[in-house]
Amino acid sequence: MNILNVIKVAILSLGRNKMRSFLTMLGIIIGVAAVIAMLAVGQGAKSAIQTQIQSLGTNMIIVFPSAVSQGGVSTGAGTSIKLTPEDAAAIANECPSVEYVSPVIHTSAQTIYKNMNWRTEIQAGNTNYFQIRNWTLQSGNFFNENDIKSDANVCLLGQTVVQNLFGTSVNPVGQLIRINNLPFKVIGVLNAKGQTAMGNDQDDIIIAPFTTVQTKMLGWTWVNVILASAQSSAAINDAEQQITEVLRSRHHLQTWEPNDFTVRTQTDIATAAESTSRVLTILLASIASVSLIVGGIGIMNIMLVSVTERTREIGIRMSIGARGKDILYQFLIEAIMLSLLGGLIGVLLGITASDLISSIAKWTTLISPESIILSFGFSGAVGVFFGFYPARKAAMLNPIDALRYE
C-alpha cells in the first residue's frame, strides 16, 4: 500500500465536503493560532522583564545589612552593624572578581526650583554608581572624584524630575535647585530608563555624591547598601563569595555566626521574575490548548459522521479485499490530514495574530520556532488521538453488515 495513494484518496474525500472539512478544521485552526499567540505573548513578556532587569544594571550585586541574631535572640535592626563606605573600599581593593563598587545612600527629599517643587528619591553614590546602574547622560557631566572628596553640592536629574521641576522650556544643566533646603547645582541630565518590572518609575530620581548626602544632609557614617558589579556574568558567583568573605572578616564574625549582611545578585532577581513569567506562559498556553482539544473533539465527531455515511463504501472495499488495517489507515489519514492542514493554517493565523497584538496593544510578542513546532506537532497528535476511535470503528465493521447498510 502506497502512503501517497492513501493521502491522495484522503484529500479527494475531504474535497468532496469542502465546507464541512473547513468547519472541522476551524477548531484546530483556532486552537493552534491561540496556542501560538499566547506563547508569543508569554515569551514576549518574559523578554520584556529580562530587558527591564538588565536596565537595573549589568552583573549587579547588592549588599545590604541584616539584623543579627545571637543564641536565637534577634538583636534588632538598631544594634546590627551597618555597612560603611570603608566596607565598600575594602570590597573594591580585595575582591578580584568585582569590577565596580559604590556605597549607596537613598533617602527621599523635597526639591524646589523657583516656584516648582517635587518630592523625589535621592540616590547617592560614588563615581562608579553610574556604570553599575547603567545610567547614561543625556546632557552635562557625571560628578568626578573631586566632587566626592569635597562633598560638592552637585547632582544629576532623572527625566521625571526634569519634567516636574523645569518643564520642557528650560535647560536644567547649570541651574541651582534646593534639596531639603540645601542648594545643589545640576551638572547633568540622565537618559530615561522607564519603569521597572514592579511598576516603579526609575526616572523619578536625583543622583548626588554620597559624601555630600552623608555629611550635609543626613549626618550618617554608614550607608544603606553597597552596590557592586562583577567582571562578567560568569564571575557573579565568585564575586558574591569574595564579597561575603571580605565583609565577614571586616565585621569580625566567627565561623559559627551568621552573616550580618545579605548579598543579592541580579541573577536571583532575574530567576524570580522569570519563574513568574513562566507560570504566566504555561497558564496562557494551557488555556489555549483546551481549544485545541475541543477542535480535536470536532474532528472525532465529523469522522464518526463520515464513517456512518460511508458504511456502504467500507463494505464494498472490504468485499473486494480491504483489510481492517487498510480501512483504519484510510480514515486515520483523513483525520490527520484535517488536523495537520488546520494546524498549518493555524500557525499562519497565530503569527498574524501575535503581530496584531504587538502592534495594537503595544505588547512585546516573541514567536519562537519551538512554539510553532510544539503546536503543529500537538495538532497532529490531536488528529491521531481523536481520529483513531472513528477509524477503528470503521475497521471493525462486519463486511456483510456494512454492505447491507442503507
Add this chain to the structure above:
Amino acid sequence: MESENSNDSIIKVENLVKVYKVGEIEIPAIRGVSLEVTRGEFVAIMGASGSGKSTFMNILGCLDVPTLGSYALEGTQISKLTRDQLAKIRNNKIGFVFQGFNLLSRTTAIENVELPLYYKRIGTKLRRELAMQALESVGLKDRAHHTPNQLSGGQQQRVAIARALATQPSLILADEPTGNLDSRTSVEIMEIFQKLNDNNITIVLVTHEKDIAEFAKRNVFFKDGRINLDMQVNPRKNANLVLESMPVNIEEEVV
C-alpha cells in the same frame, strides 16, 4: 464436468447451518446444506426470497461466517481464518458481482477496477495495466475514465465484473447480477459469464429468474434453508444465440 479429483474441488460445503439472532429470537436461515462445486462449473442457485440462498452466497463469499458446519474453499477451511485472512481470500480467490453493482461513486471505472489490485499491494503501473485488461475483456476499454453515473446499468455491471476479474480469481460469485437490468442487457451480462466460464472460470450465481438460470450448467434449488433439487441444465441456453433473436436496445448505445 463433475470430477472425483479433490484438487479440482473449488467449493466444498458440509452440513452448513446459519442462525441469525435477533434479540432473544433465533432465526435459522440455512438448516444444513452440503454442496460441492468443482473447477469449471457454472452453478445457478435458485429459490424464493427467504429461502436462504443469499445468506449461503455471503458465506461462500467469506463475507459472513456459518454458525455450524464446514466450508472449504480450494481446500482451505474458512471457519478457522482470521478477519485479515478472510480479507486476503476475498481479494485473491473470489470476485464479487452484486445486484446493485456496488461501484464507488465519483470514482472512474478504471479506478474501481484497480481497487482490488490496490488492496493486493500491486504497484501503480502494473495495476493500471491489469485493470485495463479486465475492462477490455468486458468490452469497456473506451469507458475507462467515466464515472458510474455516466454509465448505463449494463455498463456499470460490466465494470463490476471487470473489478471481480481484476485479481484473476478462481471463483466468481454473482448475487442477482441481472436483477436491476432489462432483459436484453441481462442476456448480455450472461453472455459475458458464459464466455468467462468457457475460459475455465468457476461461476456461482444467485437468481430467482428461471430464464437466467438456464444459461448456467447446473441449477441448485433452495427451499426453507435446504437444497431440495440439484440438476444439470439440459438443454443449456447459449446467450450468443439468444441475443441474435432479440431487438437491439437503442438506449444502451446512446450513453
